[in-house]
Amino acid sequence: xxxxxxxxxxxxxxxxxxxxxxxxxxxxxxxxxxxxxxxxxxxxxxxxxxxxxxxxxxxxxxxxxxxxxxxxxxxxxxxxxxxxxxxxxxxxxxxxxxxxxxxxxxxxxxxxxxxxxxxxxxxxxxxxxxxxxxxxxxxxxxxxxxxxxxxxxxxxxxxxxxxxxxxxxxxxxxxxxxxxxxxxxxxxxxxxxxxxxxxxxxxxxxxxxxxxxxxxxxxxxxxxxxxxxxxxxxxxxxxxxxxxxx
Amino acid sequence: xxxxxxxxxxxxxxxxxxxxxxxxxxxxxxxxxxxxxxxxxxxxxxxxxxxxxxxxxxxxxxxxxxxxxxxxxxxxxxxxxxxxxxxxxxxxxxxxxxxxxxxxxxxxxxxxxxxxxxxxxxxxxxxxxxxxxxxxxxxxxxxxxxxxxxxxxxxxxxxxxxxxxxxxxxxxxxxxxxxxxxxxxxxxxxxxxxxxxxxxxxxxxxxxxxxxxxxxxxxxxxxxxxxxxxxxxxxxxxxxxxxxxxxxxxxxxxxxxxxxxxxxxxxxxxxxxxxxxxxxxxxxxxxxxxxxxxxxxxxxxxxxxxxxxxxxxxxxxxxxxxxxxxxxxxxxxxxxxxxxxxxxxxxxxxxxxxxxxxxxxxxxxxxxxxxxxxxxxxxxxxxxxxxxxxxxxxxxxxxxxxxxxxxxxxxxxxxxxxxxxxxx
Numbered sequence: 089x090x091x092x093x094x095x096x097x098x099x100x101x102x103x104x105x106x107x108x109x110x111x112x113x114x115x116x117x118x119x120x121x122x123x124x125x126x127x128x129x130x131x132x133x134x135x136x137x138x139x140x141x142x143x144x145x146x147x148x149x150x151x152x153x154x155x156x157x158x159x160x161x162x163x164x165x166x167x168x169x170x171x172x173x174x175x176x177x178x179x180x181x182x183x184x185x186x187x188x189x190x191x192x193x194x195x196x197x198x199x200x201x202x203x204x205x206x207x208x209x210x211x212x213x214x215x216x217x218x219x220x221x222x223x224x225x226x227x228x229x230x231x232x233x234x235x236x237x238x239x240x241x242x243x244x245x246x247x248x249x250x251x252x253x254x255x256x257x258x259x260x261x262x263x264x265x266x267x268x269x270x271x272x273x274x275x276x277x278x279x280x281x282x283x284x285x286x287x288x289x290x291x292x293x294x295x296x297x298x299x300x301x302x303x304x305x306x307x308x309x310x311x312x313x314x315x316x317x318x319x320x321x322x323x324x325x326x327x328x329x330x331x332x333x334x
Numbered sequence: 335x336x337x338x339x340x341x342x343x344x345x346x347x348x349x350x351x352x353x354x355x356x357x358x359x360x361x362x363x364x365x366x367x368x369x370x371x372x373x374x375x376x377x378x379x380x381x382x383x384x385x386x387x388x389x390x391x392x393x394x395x396x397x398x399x400x401x402x403x404x405x406x407x408x409x410x411x412x413x414x415x416x417x418x419x420x421x422x423x424x425x426x427x428x429x430x431x432x433x434x435x436x437x438x439x440x441x442x443x444x445x446x447x448x449x450x451x452x453x454x455x456x457x458x459x460x461x462x463x464x465x466x467x468x469x470x471x472x473x474x475x476x477x478x479x480x481x482x483x484x485x486x487x488x489x490x491x492x493x494x495x496x497x498x499x500x501x502x503x504x505x506x507x508x509x510x511x512x513x514x515x516x517x518x519x520x521x522x523x524x525x526x527x528x529x530x531x532x533x534x535x536x537x538x539x540x541x542x543x544x545x546x547x548x549x550x551x552x553x554x555x556x557x558x559x560x561x562x563x564x565x566x567x568x569x570x571x572x573x574x575x576x577x578x579x580x581x582x583x584x585x586x587x588x589x590x591x592x593x594x595x596x597x598x599x600x601x602x603x604x605x606x607x608x609x610x611x612x613x614x615x616x617x618x619x620x621x622x623x624x625x626x627x628x629x630x631x632x633x634x635x636x637x638x639x640x641x642x643x644x645x646x647x648x649x650x651x652x653x654x655x656x657x658x659x660x661x662x663x664x665x666x667x668x669x670x671x672x673x674x675x676x677x678x679x680x681x682x683x684x685x686x687x688x689x690x691x692x693x694x695x696x697x698x699x700x701x702x703x704x705x706x707x708x709x710x711x712x713x714x715x716x717x718x719x720x721x722x723x724x725x726x727x728x729x730x731x732x733x734x735x736x737x738x739x740x741x742x743x744x745x746x747x748x749x750x751x752x753x754x755x756x757x758x
Binding site for chain 1: 335338339345346349350470472474475476477478479480481482563605756757758
């Protein structure tokens with residue numbers, strides 16, 4: 089895994105917003121194929137900013153994001169061909185059915201001419217109930233919408249997937265199912281980058297775990313290193329420690 | 335990619351409750367308008383059959399214009415009857431709408447519905463395109479794909495425009511076809527051409543307001559704010575600006591009122607009649623006078639005619655200046671430009687009415703010439719409406735160009751706003 093070229097790479101990445109807030113401070117990280125990277129941190133630590141920078145929603149103040157070796161700022165459309173995205177609260181077109189939503193976003197992702205069965209297969213894979221395939225999404229629970237969100241990322245068949253707190257607000261069973269899907273994607277060789285508050289699941293699924301505080305990546309551990317450390321304690325200690333800017 | 339987004343927008347609209355209500359309302363309004371104005375046209379046509387001059391009568395009167403069913407404009411003013419006598423013109427009521435409520439409320443014609451209702455409907459289609467999708471996070475998901483913001487914007491604009499334009503055009507054409515079944519309503523090839531151009535201009539106007547809706551949506555963060563801002567802008571464009579322009583122009587150009595003009599006319603009449611009486615008595619006392627009573631009367635009728643013509647000429651010059659200035663100010667509002675273009679194309683605009691007035695005056699001069707030569711059978715008054723090409727050349731193109739340029743300008747501004755839009 090370590091010999092492969094990273095699919096996602098943040099190189100000395102910084103972001104200072106117009107109001108002066110330094111949201112991201114010289115971040116360096118890499119996610120390789122078949123690797124799950126979990127980024128932990130309190131609210132406002134810079135996790136979502138990192139994802140927004142990877143998706144070119146905001147320009148970096150300094151540094152570069154690469155997706156599959158492509159500079160996101162220089163060629164965002166080309167870079168976005170290689171990444172899927174699942175947000176914290178997947179909100180789709182409520183009047184469309186699950187299949188219609190999937191069809192639309194698949195086409196946006198460049199997958200045209202997919203059959204109805206192809207959409208059904210992806211939805212079956214994420215364990216969405218069969219009777220929900222042709223149901224309007226406005227009737228879906230959050231768990232169902234998150235499953236549909238990951239279906240959208242899967243159907244794009246991109247080598248990298250960015251997830252912004254995808255299990256937030258899900259019941260334990262739904263969250264567990266969601267992580268199972270991530271495990272499958274990992275085994276298929278996808279590079280998965282997930283921001284989360286969930287320390288336990290980060291430890292369970294993450295090949296690498298980073299902790300962010302005030303825009304800085306203050307700690308990074310591999311799965312192997314975490315076998316001998318208490319991630320919960322480390323995380324809480326960091327959160328309790330003095331502000332970095334003090 | 336633009337096509338994919340446009341198709342999605344159309345499908346989303348077809349499935350939405352908002353679309354169903356809005357289109358139902360539009361269809362009802364258009365058909366009601368066609369029915370009411372068609373009936374009004376038929377009543378005015380019946381009036382015309384009663385008042386139309388017999389051969390040789392010195393009366394200038396036009397039949398109602400069939401295109402007034404769609405853009406009534408000044409058709410009632412244009413179809414008044416103008417009677418010519420030795421002392422000039424007297425204006426009769428002509429064919430007035432049977433519906434007295436038109437005096438209180440503007441004629442709910444096609445042009446009015448497009449100007450007021452369709453502009454609002456277009457804003458309702460555009461207002462939530464960016465800000466609402468940012469609020470619910472769909473915009474982030476959409477832009478996480480290899481699709482440019484220009485494509486997203488173009489797709490949204492196209493999809494919503496087609497969603498609105500298709501039912502609107504179909505209903506309008508259907509209404510036109512139904513009215514066309516009546517043999518009394520003769521549009522002719524020129525009328526059909528003008529009507530199709532009217533639809534094109536209406537679509538341009540709708541496109542403009544849709545663009546405005548999307549622009550404000552791309553400038554605001556919340557859809558509720560977008561809606562409030564747009565309602566305010568809509569009220570200003572559609573109601574405030576056109577009325578304000580006319581009021582401002584009125585302050586800048588001093589035009590006597592119709593009442594004052596009528597008073598002046600009466601004064602000229604009274605003065606000349608009194609003089610005629612005095613001179614007639616004096617001529618009678620002299621007994622050997624060189625002038626006959628007829629000559630004296632003719633002299634004073636000529637004086638009335640000349641003075642009234644001068645008065646009319648002066649009034650028309652001032653009125654033309656007022657109209658030009660009002661138009662220039664009102665054109666700041668696309669609603670005014672649309673109404674100018676629509677009514678001129680229909681042949682019920684202020685330019686056409688002005689042209690008709692000059693033709694009526696020429697007709698009057700010809701009839702008075704006849705009367706002096708003791709000719710009793712007069713040529714019938716004829717009036718040729720301007721061709722669509724003439725209408726466009728004489729200001730119509732300016733209004734259409736303004737709508738087109740504004741639509742493009744708003745689309746460009748929407749793009750600039752959207753590429754800077756924070757989708758988070």
